[in-house]
Amino acid sequence: MPRRIIIDTDPGQDDAVAILLALASPELEVMAITTVAGNVPQPLVTDNALKIVELAGRGHVPVHRGCERPLLRPLYTAEYVHGPSGIDGADLPDASWPPSPGHGVDVIVEACMASVDDPITLCPIGPLTNVATALVKQPAIVAGIAEIVLMGGGFFEGGNTTPTAEFNIYVDPHAAAIVFDAGVPITMMPLDVTHQALVTPEHIGRFRDLRTPVGDAVAGMLGFYERHDVEKYGIGGAPLHDPCVIAYLIEPDLFSGRRCHVAVETASELTMGMTVVDWWAVGDREPNALVMNEVDADRFLDLVVERLATL
Ligand code: BDR
Ligand code: CA
Numbered sequence: 001m002p003r004r005i006i007i008d009t010d011p012g013q014d015d016a017v018a019i020l021l022a023l024a025s026p027e028l029e030v031m032a033i034t035t036v037a038g039n040v041p042q043p044l045v046t047d048n049a050l051k052i053v054e055l056a057g058r059g060h061v062p063v064h065r066g067c068e069r070p071l072l073r074p075l076y077t078a079e080y081v082h083g084p085s086g087i088d089g090a091d092l093p094d095a096s097w098p099p100s101p102g103h104g105v106d107v108i109v110e111a112c113m114a115s116v117d118d119p120i121t122l123c124p125i126g127p128l129t130n131v132a133t134a135l136v137k138q139p140a141i142v143a144g145i146a147e148i149v150l151m152g153g154g155f156f157e158g159g160n161t162t163p164t165a166e167f168n169i170y171v172d173p174h175a176a177a178i179v180f181d182a183g184v185p186i187t188m189m190p191l192d193v194t195h196q197a198l199v200t201p202e203h204i205g206r207f208r209d210l211r212t213p214v215g216d217a218v219a220g221m222l223g224f225y226e227r228h229d230v231e232k233y234g235i236g237g238a239p240l241h242d243p244c245v246i247a248y249l250i251e252p253d254l255f256s257g258r259r260c261h262v263a264v265e266t267a268s269e270l271t272m273g274m275t276v277v278d279w280w281a282v283g284d285r286e287p288n289a290l291v292m293n294e295v296d297a298d299r300f301l302d303l304v305v306e307r308l309a310t311l
Contacts, residue, residue, distance in 0.1 A: 002029040003121055003249060006111060008066070008104070009242070010038030010126030011048035013221040016087055017304065018125055018242035019049065020214060023056040024307040027250050031111055031120065034066045034104030038126040038171055039078045040086035042068045045126075048087045050095035055217055056311050060097060066104025066130040070172035078167060081228045089224025090217040108134040112144030119146035121249065124179075125242035127168050128152070132175035135182050147185045149249060151242050152176065153262065153275030154191030155291070165273030166191050169264060173273040177264040186289040188262065189244040190275065193255065193292040197244055197300055198237030199226065206305050214311040240304065247300050248292075250307075254300050257292035261285040 005028055009015045022028050033053065035045040046065045053061050069075045082088060102110075108130060111120060122145055124131050131148065134141055152168040153176075159165040169176045180186065199222050208219035226238035248255050261283060265274040277291055 002027055004029045004031050004115070005121045005123050005249065006032050006034060006108060008034045008036060008108070008122065008124040008126060008130050009049060010036050010040070010045045011052060011087055012039040012082055012126070012242065013087055013089065013225040014240055014242040015039070015125050016048065016052045016090070016221060017218060017240060018246045019052045020056055020218065020311060021243050021246045021304055021307050023053070023058045023061065024311050025246070025250050028246070030061050032107050033061060033063045034107055034130050035063065036066045036104065036126045036130045037068050037075050038168065039082045041075060041077060044086050046099050047095070048085070050097070050099065051087070051092040054095045055092060055214060058311070062100035064102055064104040064107045065099045067133060070127060070129050071132065071174045073172065076171050081225070083224060087221055089221040091220065092217060104130045105133045105137060109138045109141055112141035113138065115144040119144050121146050122148045123245050124148065124150045125245055127171040128175040128179045129172045132172070132178035135178055142182060142184055145184050147187060148179065149187040149245050151189045151194065151245050153188055155275060155277040155279060156293070157191040157195055159274070160191055162273070164271045166275070169275055170273035173264050173266045176273070177266050180262050180264055180288055187248060188289045188291050189241070189248065190291060193257070193295050194239045194241040194244050196295050196297050197240045198235060198297065199240045199301065200237035203237070203301050203305065207308065210309050212311065214308055218308060243304055244295065244300070247303055251303060254296050254303070255292045256294045257290055259287035260289060260291045261287050262289045262291065
């Protein structure tokens with residue numbers, strides 16, 4: 001039986017690749033996609049998710065519009081990375097079907113409440129506003145969640161939005177704090193691991209060589225997205241952050257890490273959104289997350305190319 005997942009997302013070129021990877025993978029059943037304001041505002045993230053689902057050609061996976069802004073802070077977006085549309089570099093037509101009815105938060109609540117006997121996996125790859133709101137609206141959903149596998153945070157690697165904070169956690173640190181304190185098993189893909197998962201011009205060539213609409217769109221998106229990171233960090237490619245979440249569900253052995261306690265800074269403006277990882281277990285709090293810090297990048301990229309070739 002495929003593992004049932006909900007992807008909570010703010011596409012984003014790397015979100016788009018994560019969605020495509022999930023839809024291409026028979027090990028996974030994407031029950032729904034819920035969208036959250038992040039890389040770009042609503043309704044753009046929802047429009048982008050719809051376009052990507054249609055591009056994948058794997059049927060009408062429902063896309064539900066979720067939260068419009070973080071819990072307490074004003075929305076901080078990342079057009080400087082992803083372009084004004086969020087998925088610049090792909091020239092995709094408008095989707096031919098609309099978002100599905102029902103707010104993203106309600107969809108998460110209802111799916112989890114209906115899954116207590118067979119819990120589902122939540123895959124947040126944007127700010128954690130929807131997931132936190134679902135946990136606040138109905139705390140009993142914890143029983144219907146097998147695991148939360150998320151992209152967010154960083155520790156030894158520092159931040160990519162402030163010196164100490166990664167984008168997804170920085171945008172809604174209060175939501176992240178709720179999620180890490182919820183008592184749900186969490187697997188965390190921080191910058192420490194995603195900054196090893198670099199997509200290079202050679203990989204982009206492999207996507208282009210697929211000579212399919214998916215290959216063309218992904219090559220275009222990653223070509224655009226790569227520019228920012230290569231210029232900013234002087235590294236040989238762009239981190240394929242969000243697909244790490246989906247790759248872990250398909251081939252967990254690609255990744256390794258350690259169970260740690262993770263707390264989220266919500267008070268100090270200087271370090272707002274920092275994920276404080278007790279890597280050396282020097283504190284007295286029980287681990288609440290499996291924090292990844294290594295990936296076999298070659299196998300990871302091969303997996304992404306191989307799976308997207310099937311779409
Ligand atoms: C995260 O922030 C977004 O820009 C990416 O989509 C990813 O989810 C990386 O910090
Ligand atoms: Ca994202």
